[in-house]
Amino acid sequence: xxxxxxxxxxxxxSQARPEVRSDxxxxxxxxxxxxxxxxxxxxxxxxxxxxxxxxWHVVRAYRLxxxxxxxxxxxxxxxxxxxxxxxxxxxxVGGWLTTTARREAxxxxxxxxxxxxxxxxxxxxxLPRQRSAEDSAVEHDEGDRLxxxxxxxxxxxxxxxxxxxxxxxxxxxxxxxxxxxxVGSIGPTRGRCLAKLRVALMQAGGI
Amino acid sequence: xxxxxxxxxxxIVRNVxxxxxxxxxxxxxxxxxxxxxxxxxxxxxxxxxxxxxxELVGARGSTSYTLRFVHGDTDLLLRIAVDNGRSRVDGWIVxxxxxxxRALPGEEPITHEAVVSDSGRFALTDLPVxxxxxxxxxxxGARPAFATPTFEI
Numbered sequence: 001x002x003x004x005x006x007x008x009x010x011x012x013x014s015q016a017r018p019e020v021r022s023d024x025x026x027x028x029x030x031x032x033x034x035x036x037x038x039x040x041x042x043x044x045x046x047x048x049x050x051x052x053x054x055x056w057h058v059v060r061a062y063r064l065x066x067x068x069x070x071x072x073x074x075x076x077x078x079x080x081x082x083x084x085x086x087x088x089x090x091x092x093v094g095g096w097l098t099t100t101a102r103r104e105a106x107x108x109x110x111x112x113x114x115x116x117x118x119x120x121x122x123x124x125x126x127l128p129r130q131r132s133a134e135d136s137a138v139e140h141d142e143g144d145r146l147x148x149x150x151x152x153x154x155x156x157x158x159x160x161x162x163x164x165x166x167x168x169x170x171x172x173x174x175x176x177x178x179x180x181x182x183v184g185s186i187g188p189t190r191g192r193c194l195a196k197l198r199v200a201l202m203q204a205g206g207i
Numbered sequence: 208x209x210x211x212x213x214x215x216x217x218x219i220v221r222n223v224x225x226x227x228x229x230x231x232x233x234x235x236x237x238x239x240x241x242x243x244x245x246x247x248x249x250x251x252x253x254x255x256x257x258x259x260x261x262e263l264v265g266a267r268g269s270t271s272y273t274l275r276f277v278h279g280d281t282d283l284l285l286r287i288a289v290d291n292g293r294s295r296v297d298g299w300i301v302x303x304x305x306x307x308x309r310a311l312p313g314e315e316p317i318t319h320e321a322v323v324s325d326s327g328r329f330a331l332t333d334l335p336v337x338x339x340x341x342x343x344x345x346x347x348g349a350r351p352a353f354a355t356p357t358f359e360i
Contacts, residue, residue, distance in 0.1 A: 036246075044246055048239045056230045057221075070234065074241050081245040143226055150223045165220040194216050201211065201219070 025050055026168050029094040037084065048077060051094060054166050055101045061162040062105040072108055076101040098167045099174065106178045149200035156181075157193035164190060251342070252353040254278040276355050283343070287360055289336055294360045296331040296341075303327030305346040312339050336360045 028050045035043025055076060059069045079100055080087075087096055150158065156179055163170055176183040211219075258275035269290040276283040282301040287294060298308065300323055310319040310331045321329040331341075339360050344352040 041243065041246070044242055045239050048242050049235050052235045052238045053230045056234065057224055057228070060224075060228055066231065070231070070237075073234070073238060077238050077242040078245050081242055081249065143223075146219055146223050147227055150220055151227075161217070161220045162224055165217040165224070194213055197216055197220070198211055201216075 025054060026091075026094045029097075030090045033084075033087070033090050033093040037090070044081075047093070051097050052077075054094070055097060057166040058098050058163055059101050059105040061159045062102075062109040064105055064109055068108055069105070072101060072104045075104055094168055095171075099171055102163070102170075102174065102178070145204045146201070149197060149204045152200055153193060153196055156189070157196060160186070160190055161193050161197065247352070248354075252278065252351065254281075254283060254343075254353055254355045256356060256358070274355075274358060278353050281343075281353075283341075283355070285341075289360060292336060294334045294336050294339075296334060298323075298329045298331070298341075300327040300329070300343075307344045307346070309342045309344070310334055310339060311342060312337060334360070 029047055032043045032045075032047030032050065036047060037043075052073060055073045056069065059072050064072065076097060080093075080097060087093055150161075153161070160175070160179060163175065172186045173183050176186055179186070179189075181189060254276035255278065256274060257277050258273070260273040262270050262272045264270050269288065271286060271288040274285045274287065276285075280302070281304070284299045284301075286297045288297075289295075296310065298321075300306065303326055304323065306323045308321050308323060308329050308331065312319070312335045319331050319334055321331050323329045337360060338357050340355050340357045342352055342354040
């Protein structure tokens with residue numbers, strides 16, 4: 001865990017699986033957990049393999065730097081191993097992991113009740129944008145338009161949508177605290193954020 | 208242009224982030240290792256510290272002392288020497304038994320390891336100072352691994 005940034009996976013691979021958001025992730029997580037608890041070490045490997053990418057995106061929604069994000073994810077796994085007896089319902093293991101990671105990420109991010117200032121966000125986005133310039137020209141255009149639409153959303157929307165996109169039914173009560181809004185307004189806010197994204201995508205001609 | 212559904216929009220969000228902020232290459236393997244290691248520690252039996260010699264301060268700030276641990280029939284004697292901010296552990300296991308000894312320094316995730324010789328001796332060199340524990344893994348697969356409690360060098 002020393003590298004920060006350097007080489008990364010993803011890119012074309014993730015692009016190539018458009019609507020695969022199967023609930024498979026959660027089913028596989030439960031299966032891995034069950035096998036691990038039954039004494040099969042490979043079950044834990046599978047659980048980690050399937051859930052670590054989800055945790056990455058959830059944790060990065062809090063704008064943590066690479067290393068801090070990795071620390072949060074590692075602490076989440078250590079917590080799971082130590083407290084596995086506390087997970088009564090194996091079906092809930094995915095949710096337990098994302099909730100634990102989110103709580104820790106929020107704390108690590110400074111436990112601010114208000115989203116981070118816009119200037120920081122803009123700075124944080126400079127790198128990924130430059131990196132994408134190395135991609136092929138076609139993907140570059142298409143990808144850039146989509147990225148610009150998502151990235152142009154207000155911080156609160158970006159965080160909320162990224163969490164909702166990668167998580168399975170996130171806990172609205174905690175989200176509300178983290179986003180500094182009443183729990184009852186998470187649903188409507190999500191709706192408004194999606195509407196904003198829809199408009200941004202049309203304006204960008206990205207679809 | 209048809210109106211994008213909620214799921215289609217969330218798919219876009221997902222794809223965009225997978226592309227622009229992808230999971231670092233090493234992350235899954237690193238987390239698998241960390242989780243597996245923590246899990247292997249769960250059922251680990253701890254040795255008991257039975258002796259701790261007083262420190263001998265040598266020239267130029269070097270020190271050395273001995274620790275003795277027992278677990279069942281296994282006796283582990285350690286001589287720990289610190290010099291210039293690095294440490295060295297010479298160990299002796301009685302009765303001698305083929306084992307791999309791993310030093311688990313608190314701050315450096317990389318482990319140092321040694322194999323016990325026929326006479327029951329092993330040495331771990333160039334270790335950091337600070338919190339440390341040793342994990343003893345008998346090569347006889349039927350014997351579970353055990354570990355010393357954490358001690359400070």
